[in-house]
Amino acid sequence: GINAEYGKKIMAEEILQTLLVINRVFLFRVPPLEVSNGHSASSWNLGEPIWSGSLIVTSDDKHCYLNFSSNSQLFLKVKVDTGVVEPVLDSSRYFVVKVEQGEKRAFLGLGFQERSESFDFTASLSDFKK
Numbered sequence: 493g494i495n496a497e498y499g500k501k502i503m504a505e506e507i508l509q510t511l512l513v514i515n516r517v518f519l520f521r522v523p524p525l526e527v528s529n530g531h532s533a534s535s536w537n538l539g540e541p542i543w544s545g546s547l548i549v550t551s552d553d554k555h556c557y558l559n560f561s562s563n564s565q566l567f568l569k570v571k572v573d574t575g576v577v578e579p580v581l582d583s584s585r586y587f588v589v590k591v592e593q594g595e596k597r598a599f600l601g602l603g604f605q606e607r608s609e610s611f612d613f614t615a616s617l618s619d620f621k622k
Contacts, residue, residue, distance in 0.1 A: 511556070512549040512616040514609050519543040519560065519568075520601030522588055530578070533586035536601045543567060547602075549616045556620040558589065577602075577617060585610045 518541035522531060545562030556572040570576065570591055580586045580601075587602045587610070604610040 508550040508552055508557075510548060510550055511620060512547075512612055514547045514604065514613065516544060516605060517547040517560070517609075518601075518603040520603060522599040522601045530581045531588045531599075531601075532582045533580045533601060533603070534582050536586075538603070541603070542600075547613075549613070551620050556617060572617060572620075579614075587613075 520533075520536040520538065520541050523535055525531065526535075543560070543562070545560055545567060548559040548561065550557045550559060558568075558570040558572060558577075559566060560568040560570075568591070570589060576590045578588045578590075580588060584607055585604045589600045589602050591598045591600055604613065
């Protein structure tokens, strides 16, 4: 039979499902909001991303995660809750991602090369919420 302790260990580990893989995305610095109605990608320095690499959207039973990695090294993992990912006002290819670690909070711009990739990203998040 199967070792009972081994079975418990497997059950305890989160079973992650991959919802989406995008091979190349970009992260940008987001300046503070000048107006309260939302962020505009045109105010970011789009020619100089602070990071680029792959985005893997995963989920378990309760949460959805954005996993940013480069050369198989995890750069950043963000748990998606309400208000964590917001579209910008001036483009369908860019989003603002709220990153919180403890008391620290930052906003990063997320950019896709193709409109179809940003559509797939939006769809994967809305599919998870259902």
